[in-house]
Amino acid sequence: MNANKFKKPILWSYYLSSCSWRVRIALNLKKIDYEYKAVDLLKKMGGDQFSEGFSRLNPKQEVPVLFIDNQYLTQSIPIIEYLDETRKDGFRILPEDPVKRAKSRIIAEIINSGVQPYQNANVIKRINNESKEMRIKWLDFYLNKGLNSVEEALKETKGKYCVGNKISIADLCLVPQVYSAKRYKIDLAKYPLINSINLELENLPEFVKANPENQPDALK
Amino acid sequence: MNANKFKKPILWSYYLSSCSWRVRIALNLKKIDYEYKAVDLLKKMGGDQFSEGFSRLNPKQEVPVLFIDNQYLTQSIPIIEYLDETRKDGFRILPEDPVKRAKSRIIAEIINSGVQPYQNANVIKRINNESKEMRIKWLDFYLNKGLNSVEEALKETKGKYCVGNKISIADLCLVPQVYSAKRYKIDLAKYPLINSINLELENLPEFVKANPENQPDALK
Numbered sequence: 001m002n003a004n005k006f007k008k009p010i011l012w013s014y015y016l017s018s019c020s021w022r023v024r025i026a027l028n029l030k031k032i033d034y035e036y037k038a039v040d041l042l043k044k045m046g047g048d049q050f051s052e053g054f055s056r057l058n059p060k061q062e063v064p065v066l067f068i069d070n071q072y073l074t075q076s077i078p079i080i081e082y083l084d085e086t087r088k089d090g091f092r093i094l095p096e097d098p099v100k101r102a103k104s105r106i107i108a109e110i111i112n113s114g115v116q117p118y119q120n121a122n123v124i125k126r127i128n129n130e131s132k133e134m135r136i137k138w139l140d141f142y143l144n145k146g147l148n149s150v151e152e153a154l155k156e157t158k159g160k161y162c163v164g165n166k167i168s169i170a171d172l173c174l175v176p177q178v179y180s181a182k183r184y185k186i187d188l189a190k191y192p193l194i195n196s197i198n199l200e201l202e203n204l205p206e207f208v209k210a211n212p213e214n215q216p217d218a219l220k
Numbered sequence: 221m222n223a224n225k226f227k228k229p230i231l232w233s234y235y236l237s238s239c240s241w242r243v244r245i246a247l248n249l250k251k252i253d254y255e256y257k258a259v260d261l262l263k264k265m266g267g268d269q270f271s272e273g274f275s276r277l278n279p280k281q282e283v284p285v286l287f288i289d290n291q292y293l294t295q296s297i298p299i300i301e302y303l304d305e306t307r308k309d310g311f312r313i314l315p316e317d318p319v320k321r322a323k324s325r326i327i328a329e330i331i332n333s334g335v336q337p338y339q340n341a342n343v344i345k346r347i348n349n350e351s352k353e354m355r356i357k358w359l360d361f362y363l364n365k366g367l368n369s370v371e372e373a374l375k376e377t378k379g380k381y382c383v384g385n386k387i388s389i390a391d392l393c394l395v396p397q398v399y400s401a402k403r404y405k406i407d408l409a410k411y412p413l414i415n416s417i418n419l420e421l422e423n424l425p426e427f428v429k430a431n432p433e434n435q436p437d438a439l440k
Contacts, residue, residue: 059372060330060365071319075333077297078325086318098306099291105298109332110280113295117337126358130350138346145280152279 009034009068012057014041015215018116018176019076020064024210025172026080029091032068038217039063041121077105077112080169093169104163107153107170111177115146119180139184147181147191150174154193160200167201175201179212229254232277232285234261235435238336238396239296240284244430245392246300249311252288258437259283261341297325297332300389313389324383327373327390331397335366339400359404367401367411370394374413380420387421395421399432 011027011034013020027034039048041063048054049061058065058074066073069086073079084093095101117123119139128135157163162170178198181188188195201207212218231247231254233240247254259268261283268274269281278285278294286293289306293299304313315321337343339359348355377383382390398418401408408415421427432438 060334060369069319071322073322073326075326075329077333078322078329081325082318082322085321098302099289101305102291102293102298102302105301106293106295109295109298112329113297113333113337114280117333126361130354134350141346149278149280 007067007070009066010037011035011067012037012039012054012063012065013215013217014039014063015212015218017041017063018180019062019112021176021179021210021212022076022172023064023066023079024215025175025207026083026093028206028209029093029167030083030087031090032083032087034066036216038215040217077108077169080172084169091167093167093172095163095166095168100157100163100168103153103157104168104170107150107157107162108173110146110149110153111173114149115143115177116180118142118146119184140186143181143184143186144190146177147186147188147194150177151191151193154197158193158197160197162197167204171197171201174198175207227287227290229286229288230257231255231287232257232259232274232283233435233437234259234283235432235438237261237283238400239282239332241396241399241430241432242296242392243284243286243299244435245395245427246303246313248426248429249313249387250303250307251310252303252307254286256436258435260437297328297389300392304389311387313387313392315383315386315388320377320383320388323373323377324388324390327370327377327382328393330366330369330373331393334369335363335397336400338362338366339404360406363401363404363406364410367397367406367408367414370397371411371413374417378413378417380417382417387424391417391421394418395427 009032011023013024013036039054041047041049049063055061057072060074064076064079066079073082080093095104124135127138154162159165161167162174174194175198178194208214229252231243233244233256259274261267261269269283275281277292280294284296284299286299293302300313315324344355347358374382379385381387382394395418398414428434
């Protein structure tokens with residue numbers, strides 16, 4: 001057996017990154033102890049993610065990156081799938097039933113590929129350079145489109161959490177997305193299911209511990 | 221057992237949609253016979269995806285939608301995962317080894333959440349409304365950023381295909397992405413690994429059959 005299997009995992013993260021946040025929740029649910037390495041995406045001189053060292057870890061110059069089992073893994077959804085597949089003891093993040101698995105992945109992907117790409121720092125900077133008006137319309141359109149799709153999906157799948165009464169990958173994506181929507185002043189009153197599930201989730205210890213304000217690089 | 225399990229699957233698709241294309245390849249690899257329902261995303265009067273009937277199927281008003289096992293499933297990556305998990309006989313689209321599974325999902329996600337959201341028809345229309353110059357810079361930036369990340373990932377994972385010598389979910393995303401990049405006149409000479417793997421893939425019968433030009437709604 002490879003000795004590296006027992007090296008402590010390392011997570012390169014930025015406290016406000018919603019994709020890093022999803023992985024922080026997953027690591028907490030799985031009770032995996034890890035070292036936190038902060039990558040300051042917004043540093044005045046251009047951001048740590050553009051440094052030569054970090055670009056070697058992830059040429060896409062984005063967080064999260066997780067070092068685990070002697071592998072450097074990127075992309076939050078594949079990381080969560082990997083953790084769930086390789087650590088079958090304890091909490092399972094993907095539902096066992098294939099249809100529920102699909103429905104939880106669908107909600108996760110509506111957020112991951114349908115909302116997050118339109119609200120990340122790089123995109124917002126680019127749009128804002130064009131005009132502030134465009135930025136406002138852009139965020140209003142894409143966040144509401146995604147949140148509306150999640151709300152519709154939840155009508156079929158919801159229990160206490162996104163898919164029934166057990167936490168799944170959908171919930172790991174929902175909480176950071178709601179936080180982003182609030183930062184961008186989206187009216188969440190239109191999404192009662194999202195709101196009520198988010199309230200259930202946000203005070204669970206694994207979610208509290210993963211919250212941006214509880215990360216070492218949070219601005220105090 | 222549910223009689224619906226034996227109803228013929230239906231795929232709502234648009235011939236040029238790269239996400240529909242991924243699912244078409246998956247259905248072919250799995251040898252699943254299906255009914256093709258064309259959704260004309262670019263119709264002059266606003267697009268079939270905005271119709272009331274289709275919006276009920278997918279409130280996000282996007283293709284693909286797959287009806288299978290009495291479920292309506294959206295989002296290409298979760299659909300492919302579902303097909304692979306529920307049809308374990310025959311071709312497996314996700315590698316068996318957990319690290320290879322992760323690496324194939326990472327390449328798929330670089331394309332799915334890191335490139336496709338920036339090149340779909342809705343976004344390009346929105347950007348083009350701002351200015352043609354912005355559209356050109358936008359596509360150049362996001363497509364090259366994504367393709368460069370895929371090329372870097374392939375240095376570690378490549379064999380004949382994206383991850384070793386067996387077709388995986390990464391390949392299902394690669395071929396439609398290369399096609400889009402060519403349509404947008406991205407210089408692919410910078411990406412020799414992507415190019416050579418794409419050449420291996422594009423003439424395989426399951427890929428040929430899934431090609432836009434071979435769909436019933438292709439413009440003749």
